[in-house]
Amino acid sequence: MLYHLLYPLKTYYSAFNLFRYITFRSALAAVTALLISFWVGPMIIRILHRHQIGEEIRLEGPKSHQKKKGTPTMGGLIILISILVPTLLFERLDNIFTQLVVLATLWMGAIGFLDDYLKVVKKKRKGLIGRYKLAGQFILGTAIGLVVLKSSVFAGVSTKTFLPFFKNYMLDFGWLYIPIVIFVIAGTSNSVNLTDGLDGLAIGLVGIAVMAWAVISYVTGRVDFSSYLNITYLPGAGELTVFCAATVGAALGFLWYNTNPAEVFMGDTGSLALGSALGTLAILTKKELLLIIIGGVFVMESLSVILQVASFKYRGGRRIFKMAPIHHHYEMLGWPEQKVVVRFWIIGILLLLLSLTTFKVR
Numbered sequence: 001m002l003y004h005l006l007y008p009l010k011t012y013y014s015a016f017n018l019f020r021y022i023t024f025r026s027a028l029a030a031v032t033a034l035l036i037s038f039w040v041g042p043m044i045i046r047i048l049h050r051h052q053i054g055e056e057i058r059l060e061g062p063k064s065h066q067k068k069k070g071t072p073t074m075g076g077l078i079i080l081i082s083i084l085v086p087t088l089l090f091e092r093l094d095n096i097f098t099q100l101v102v103l104a105t106l107w108m109g110a111i112g113f114l115d116d117y118l119k120v121v122k123k124k125r126k127g128l129i130g131r132y133k134l135a136g137q138f139i140l141g142t143a144i145g146l147v148v149l150k151s152s153v154f155a156g157v158s159t160k161t162f163l164p165f166f167k168n169y170m171l172d173f174g175w176l177y178i179p180i181v182i183f184v185i186a187g188t189s190n191s192v193n194l195t196d197g198l199d200g201l202a203i204g205l206v207g208i209a210v211m212a213w214a215v216i217s218y219v220t221g222r223v224d225f226s227s228y229l230n231i232t233y234l235p236g237a238g239e240l241t242v243f244c245a246a247t248v249g250a251a252l253g254f255l256w257y258n259t260n261p262a263e264v265f266m267g268d269t270g271s272l273a274l275g276s277a278l279g280t281l282a283i284l285t286k287k288e289l290l291l292i293i294i295g296g297v298f299v300m301e302s303l304s305v306i307l308q309v310a311s312f313k314y315r316g317g318r319r320i321f322k323m324a325p326i327h328h329h330y331e332m333l334g335w336p337e338q339k340v341v342v343r344f345w346i347i348g349i350l351l352l353l354l355s356l357t358t359f360k361v362r
Helices: 002-011 014-020 022-050 063-068 076-090 096-121 130-150 174-195 201-220 223-229 237-258 267-284 290-294 296-314 326-332 337-357
Strands: 160-162 170-172
Touching: 002 014, 002 076, 014 022, 022 076, 022 201, 022 237, 076 096, 076 237, 076 267, 096 130, 096 237, 096 267, 130 174, 130 267, 174 201, 174 267, 174 296, 201 223, 201 237, 201 267, 201 290, 201 296, 201 337, 237 267, 267 290, 290 296, 290 337, 296 326, 296 337, 326 337
Parallel strands: none
Antiparallel strands: 160 170
16 A cells, blocks of 8 residues: 555655565564564454453363363454555555455455454354365365466466476466465465464464575566576565565564464464465465475374374274374473474574575586
């Protein structure tokens, strides 16, 4: 919004020329998101307390988590406000990348909010029925996939993706492209949701992953950098850097309240929105496969649940892990919650660095 209002005034006041730079607007977005989270966070937490919108802890979970019962949830509202306000202020709103990533965040944020509302306010234990969540993810994935296929911005690469560690080669999904997009959207949103089981774990890992995508978006939208790194140049993709910066600022702000012992949980309102945003960033920058590396911890969390369920079902009730998702396994081994969280963050940082090396190690 401010880009459209202030940048045209550069002929009258040269300082407004700064709004042409993505780096300048990204820095403003990150700081603004952090300040907004500090401002709205306490207000939202008080409202959640007042209306007794607290988390219900599963009896089959770790016993140490029972003390968290009643902690306000639906704190994803803090995250959504902190991301969307700076994005709308500092992004180019006529940019297709901006429009799609905001759509994904709002759409899954609304579905997550409905799920939290049914669970916490209406006391429906399972919340929104799983098939309705999947339907929402299917609709979103199909919509994004169709826009990518029809948009001239993606001409020549609409069904293709960057292949890590391989030079001058892109993998073409062909007619499988839309199913792949749906899978990426559903997979990332559900994986972040599964990871959100320890104080600060999911929001910290999302912040780390989105920092990687801030760099990727910036170089993808620069013809000089993309040419040097020999990756696909997508005009306008650099605007995603502003969204990524706002998300990092919002993640840091939310971590202020979500670090152990947490004052508020993000709930599905936050986890589904953040997961879908992460998947959409991968789709729009044509780096879907890189998501496996950058989001390696999320992949590990999901696989641990899949393997645990499969083992229990097909091996006569035998378990692979003491408890799934895998972060609970380490808790059951006696690791303090903070140790699990920080070590998973360290793994996330290492995967971030590894992912960035794939642009030159080819």
